[in-house]
Amino acid sequence: AQTVTQSQPEMSVQEAETVTLSCTYDTSESDYYLFWYKQPPSRQMILVIRQEAYKQQNATENRFSVNFQKAAKSFSLKISDSQLGDAAMYFCAYGGTQGGSEKLVFGKGTKLTVNP
């Protein structure tokens, strides 16, 4: 079974600075997807960024980028120029392709605090 580990329960960053959230995963599959979701307090889960395992190029979405290391099974999220609105729980998720459902397996999350 696939597992996702987020080793940082909490992180903090100063506004306008850069922060990196860590994620590792375990799988025997060669084809899969990886995601970062943001969940603000009492608000819904938002898809921040996604990575297809067959793509070597790291995904970027505006201030958000990932460092995908397939051999190391590592998928970190870098947030540049942090803003107060970035404060949230961040979940790393794995989506497999075997069986066809691509159900997501989530880590326990990292709570990000942005200090003004």
Next chain:
Amino acid sequence: DTGVSQNPRHKITKRGQNVTFRCDPISEHNRLYWYRQTLGQGPEFLTYFQNEAQLEKSRLLSDRFSAERPKGSFSTLEIQRTEQGDSAMYLCASSFPRPPWQYFGPGTRLTVT
């Protein structure tokens, strides 16, 4: 595109009662997922539909849980004889088969007293 909607947003029920939640996916999405999220944890997969067919169920989905998706549109998740351990946020997500990016609704928070 109005996004995934879920109703009710909050539900308080007494132990032993039955509850039903509804999820309306993004209209073009034929895949629909249910997840459960307890405090301090990431969401856990419960079940998945492609169109009206329920294709996968987690072992977390006990006999007291049932999900349907008639006509492949909205879905309902029913919990019978609720227990305090059922207290959680129930999340619904929808996607296309390709690409399988899942978009989540706001969730239904269930409290069993």
